[in-house]
Amino acid sequence: MDYGLSVPDSDLYEELKKLRRGRGVDRPGLSRYIGPETRRRCRLGPGDKESRVRAAVVAMLSGLAAGLAPDLRRAAELAFGLDREFRLATLADRESRLADLQTVSVRTARRRMNDALAAMAVAGEDVPAAPEDPAAGSGWRVSSLRALFRLDTCTPELYEMRTITATREIDEITIRIGLPEAPAGVGAAEVDALFGARISAVEQRNGGSSQKVVLRLPERMLPGDTHELWLRVVLPPGQPTWSHYAIVPLDPCESGVVRVRFGDRRPAEVWLIDEVPYTDLREPPEKRALIEPSALGEVMREFHGLREGYGYGLAWTPPAPVRSTPPIR
Structure with missing residues (x-):
């Protein structure tokens, strides 16, 4: 027998209850349905674009649902329409x-949706709102990213051209390169700034499987300034990788282009990753949009309005041992 949670007496609860109505987070003009408590916790201003509002709200709701029991977490995902598969017209x-x-x-x-809503509201009351200090956070975001991932080289190589936007005054940025754990003796990935920045520090993390790279910018950026830079990452021999490349923005991203060059190492299948939750990237979907590489062994896709916490790119099933890209912020 299911026992419902007590209904919390809070502004956040009432706002979340209204937010899940209709199409949930997929409704047009979502910003008009965001209450002051939700807006404050998401650090949303009156002039924020709709894509920014949606990404911030989805991130907040996903975070509140993450700690729930599996059945309630799924109930929360459907109630608010967080997953693309369940964006139905009504709550009913x-x-x-x-x-x-x-x-x-x-x-x-x-009843499970109501229990999930109550639990999320309680969890939200225990989580402090995002700081109002404009200097908080990384101080920058990626507004566009063009990536080329090469599998036709001796070891995989990744080229990323980013346009970044400053959200406060900055003169350097930090990126992280995440990789599966490597066997003993495998070296670190080689990172080079081809233009727009220079490497000022590289730190090994998690026993050498990941790297934190600090990039010095050519001049101090002010809030709203944009800057372009181009990075090249060469993976060492023997480094395990994943069979996908996806852009997973930590903040809303206006556009992205993903190109993978397989050359003669063509995989058995290539499929599209389009707005897939980050946690699902390594699980091949049962239904997938297959793509045929060009005569040069290349596949390219362009994306717009990328949402925070979701992946956009390409995945494949190679005939040889899995080779893929590190996720780089």
Whole structure:
């Protein structure tokens, strides 16, 4: 027998209750449905673009749902329409879908959504709102990224051209290169700034499987300034990798281009990654949009309005041992 949580008496609870109605976070003009408590916690201003509003709200809701039990977490995802697969027109439609997925009655599905909502509101009360200090955070975001990932070289090589936008005064930025754990004796990835920055520090992390790279900018950037830089990453021999390359923005990103060059090492299948939750990137979907490489063994896709915490790019099933890219912020 299910026991519902007590309903919290809070502004956040009432705002979340209204937010899940209709199409949830997928509704047009979402900013008009955001209450002051939600807006404050997401650090949203009156002039923020719709893409920024949606990304910030999705990130907040996903964070509040992350600590729930699996059945309630799924209920929260459907209630608010967080997953692309469940962006149905009404809350009632999503209740019916949850009932089918969890093999329960619609009444039980509705109760689980209510329990998830109450738990998220309680969790939200325990989490301090994002700081108002404009100097908080990294101080920059990627507004566009063009990537070339080469698998036709001796070891995989990645080229990333970024346009960054400053959110406070900065004269350097930090990126992180994440890789699977490597066997003993495998060296670090080689990172080179081809233009727009220079490497000022490299720090090994997590036993050598990841690197933190500090890039010095040519001049101090002020809030709103934009700057372009180009990085090259060469992976060492023997470094394990993943069978996908995806842009996963930590902040909303206006545009991205992903190009993978397989050359003669063509995989058995290549498929599109388009707005896939970060946690699902390594799981090949049952239904996938297959793509045929060009005569040069290349695949390219362009993306717009990239949402925070979701992946956009390409994945493949290679005939040889898996080779893929490190996720780089």
